Amino acid sequence: MRTDRKLVVLLTALGLALAGCSSEPPEPDTVADRFTEALDSDDIGAAAALTDDPARARDTLGSLYDGLGREATFEVADVRDDTFTLDVTWKFGPDGRREWKYTTTGTAGETADGWKVHWNPATVAPGLDTGPLSYAPVYPQPARVLDAAGGELMTEQVVTLVQLAPGADTAEAAGLLATFAPGITTASLDADLTAAQGKPVTAISLREADIAPIRDALSATRGVTLAPQTRLLTTDKAMSAPTLSGLSELWQQQADDAAGWAVRAQTADGTTRIAGADPRPTADIRSTIDVGLQRAAKTALDPITTPAAIVAIRPSTGAILAVGQNAAADTEGPIALTGLYPPGSTFKTVTAAAVLDAGRATPDTVLPCPGVADIEGRRIPNDDSFDLGQVPLHTAFARSCNTTMAGLAVGLPPEALKNTAERLGLGVDYVTPGLTTVTGSVPVARTPAERVEASIGQGQVTASPFGMALVAASVAHGSTPAPVVAGGSPGRPDRTPPPLPASVTGDLKTMMRETISAGTATQLADIPGLLGKTGTAEYGDNSKAHGWFIGIQDDLAFAVFIADAGSSGPAVDAAGRMLRAPR
Known part of the structure; x- marks a missing residue:
């Protein structure tokens, strides 16, 4: 029995010694860690339960998360005796770029329910002891x-x-x-x-x-x-x-x-700023919008009942001068910038450029312009089947002869129309600050039949009014200008094709002038120096057609689009109203 008694005493002493050497942290460490883990997990109830005043802690923590959000990180930085230190980071804003970092201290003590964190709101956030906290962005003096x-x-x-x-x-x-x-x-x-x-x-x-x-x-x-x-x-x-x-x-x-x-902390006397950063001043944004031309473009479209749009660009700089839409277009969205439609005969600008660049014809080359032609299984008529007989290319272009253009396109390489379109900005897309645009799409025409369709702006070819305005600006400038609507922030293209030879764009401008002086837009002949190209684009079952007109006057290039116009006439008339308006 004595031996047994000695053994018990020895084991008891050993147990106490082992307990003293245990790897378990002392209670202040443990309760601080658990409190921090609960805060880090947004578990308000668990965090409050670890304090010596759960009801007040729960209410205060609830209002804290309501006011500051839940993007917070809590870490125990140090524990000394019954005092612990917290490192805290809050992230604010949708991207979390704004941060509030601080360090606080708290205490823990033994209660009848075990070790608890002594509840003090300032342990969780500076200023929380003076009132509920809230976060808000602070904006600079508004720019214009x-x-x-x-x-x-x-x-x-x-x-x-x-x-x-x-x-x-x-x-x-x-x-x-x-x-x-x-x-x-x-x-x-x-x-x-x-x-x-x-x-x-x-x-x-x-x-x-x-x-x-x-x-x-x-x-x-x-x-x-x-x-x-x-x-x-x-x-x-x-x-x-x-x-x-x-x-x-x-x-x-x-x-x-x-x-x-x-x-800020909400106190009985108002709000007190606890932390923050001052805003930086902002500069006014200088846009490229010409107010007089913008009003003229909008007014020119007001009489039209179907969706209609005008885009005007300064060729020398790419500045977007005006983008007008009528009420019918507004119900469909920003069609002037992103709406895609068959461009019809305005695309003959691209076709003619491809033909000239390939050396397949010159403006003076005499070519047939029959009223109707069967080309590669596709029956191509001119408008009202007009027949010009044998005429120079510049006349066929000015009079918008479908049969001439389709016949020339058959002999072009499959990628010629696509590549030429891109060299005039069509099919190239831009990331432009303040401007969302789509220019259009010109797929590779792999078969002669596809080239026939594409040559007159039909088939799979699509363009936005912005895209066709960019084509006109490219012809005027000799290369495609990067579009810009906010000064100093031009668009970045997804590709940069080489410009067309100056001889090609020069010939195009001469032929576009003839469109006004003796072609399909003679009602605008009174407008000095105007160049242009008309377009009628069938769609659907070919029983309806959109109307187009692109133009150049000095350092102004533009495109007019009118849905379901039936012909190019209404688009030409709208262009005239815009150009003749005082501004």
Whole structure:
């Protein structure tokens, strides 16, 4: 028995010694690690439960994550006795580029429920002990978007959202708002509220000048709330263009990149900044938009009921001077810049360039222009089957002879039309700050039949109004200018084909001048120095056709597109209205 007693004492002593040498960390280390792991995992309940005041900790941590988000990293940096140190990093913004880094200290102690972190909000974040924290970006003084002449095109302005709640007096609201939007009626507002299923709806947003006369009446209307906010708006309310959205995005990107940030604590006396960085100043964005030409382009399209667009470029610099669309086009999106359509006979500019560059003909080469020709199994008619007999190429081009062009294209190499189009900018795409564009597509015409179709801008050939304006600008300049809408930021092409020989573009300009003086666009002969090419492009079952016109006048190149026009005539007329308008 004595032996056994001695053994028990020995084992007990050994056990105590082993416990003293255990690899387990002491309790302050353990509770600090578990607390940090819970915070790092966004587990508010677990973190709060590890404190000596779980209820207060849970509420405070909940408001912290609500105010700062959940992109945070917590690490235990050090533990000394009952005190521990935390290294914390918060990431803010959609890209997480803004960071708030800090170090805090906390304490832990033994309670009846084991070791706990002593709850102090400042252990988690500086300033949290003074009130709830929130993060917000801090933007610089807003820049302006200027036009080509340096005038204000767009500025940040106050707009007011007119919001209606269920039970609102829709008749009174409709009566006040109908002046600005005739489509707003009592019935339309009631329908909007019904569809919202108990949620408020925004009836309209109004500029300050518009809402000022009716602000008091709207505020007094049952169920109506006015919510002011700032937006980038055109200084001219009537100004509209597909380019404006791209410039707005560029403006917002510039403001976001320059923005600072602030973490603030909400106290009884207001807010106190706890951390942050000041914003950097931003410069005004000088656009290339010519306001007078922009208005002229838009006005020229207003009488047209089908979708229509105009794109105007300065050949010497690639500056986008105007991009106009009518209301019908606006419902389909920015068709002026990204809409793809068969370009019809405006593509004969490319076909003629390919023929001239290959040496298959000169402008004076006499060629047949029958009214109808059967070429490679494809029956090709001229418009109304007109027959010119034997004429020089420059005449066939000016009069838009399909049969002549199709006959010449058959003998070209399969890649000739594609390569020539790219040398004039068509089929080359650009990444341009403030501008989203697609030029078009010209596939390799592997068979003679495909070359026949492509030669007159049909088959698989497509182009946007922007793409055809770039073709005209390339002919005018002698090479394709990089498009630019924000000064100093030209587009980057996905490829850079060599320009056509100057002799080829020179011949093209001479033939395009004849289109105006004695060809298919003589109604524009009064406009000095104008060069052009008309186009009618059948589509679908060939019972309908789009109308096109591309033109050059001095340092101006442009394209006009009108959907379902039936012929090039309406596009030529729209070009005339734009060019003759005072600006």
